Amino acid sequence: MSEKKQFSVEFVIRSSPGILFNFLSTPSGLAQWFAPHVDKNGDVYSFFWDGYEEKAVCIDSVENESIRYQWEDGGDDEYFEFRIEKVDVTNDTVLVVNDFAEDYEVEDQKQLWDTQVRKLSKMIGGG
Numbered sequence: 185m186s187e188k189k190q191f192s193v194e195f196v197i198r199s200s201p202g203i204l205f206n207f208l209s210t211p212s213g214l215a216q217w218f219a220p221h222v223d224k225n226g227d228v229y230s231f232f233w234d235g236y237e238e239k240a241v242c243i244d245s246v247e248n249e250s251i252r253y254q255w256e257d258g259g260d261d262e263y264f265e266f267r268i269e270k271v272d273v274t275n276d277t278v279l280v281v282n283d284f285a286e287d288y289e290v291e292d293q294k295q296l297w298d299t300q301v302r303k304l305s306k307m308i309g310g311g
Contacts (some may be wrong), residue, residue, distance in 0.1 A: 188262055188284040193294050195279045195301045199308045201248040201268045204277060207304055208266040209242075209251045217304035229253065240264075259284075279304075 197204055207213035211222040211229065219231035227242045240253040243263065252265040267280040279301065285293040 188259065188286055189290070190282060190284050191290050191294065192283075193281050193297050193301075195281070195298075195305070196276050197279050197301075197305055197308065199277055201270065201277055203308060204268055204279065205248045205251070207308065208268075208279075209245065216307045217300060228256075 207217065211224045214222040214229070214231070219233055221232040223230040223232075229240050229242065231238050231240065239256040241256065242251060243254045244250070244252040244265075248268060250265060250267045252263050254263045262284040263282070264284070265280075265282040267282070269278045269280060270276070271278060281297050281301070283293060283297065
């Protein structure tokens with residue numbers, strides 16, 4: 185069994201950290217760009233794609249700064265995380281996505297995140 189490795193991708197988003205965080209942390213926000221339907225029960229989020237359900241637990245959250253999810257069927261050391269950073273010089277809001285994938289899947293996963301975050305950016309009105 186090969187071990188997944190962590191990778192990061194960064195995106196400039198035209199949004200305040202507070203608005204962006206809402207899209208990353210609430211079922212209604214996530215349903216607009218990440219999965220067509222999202223439910224939340226406590227810290228467990230259920231994501232639905234074409235009749236397929238995957239569950240993730242919110243394992244860490246700092247309002248307007250970061251949120252980390254762990255898939256229920258993923259490894260203990262694996263997660264996907266959204267970090268919101270403000271660039272002082274340009275006043276840009278940067279979304280950093282940290283995720284894990286097999287070596288051969290990393291580029292495909294980066295492309296998938298790029299596609300999803302473009303959708304997010306359009307929903308927020310910055311794309």
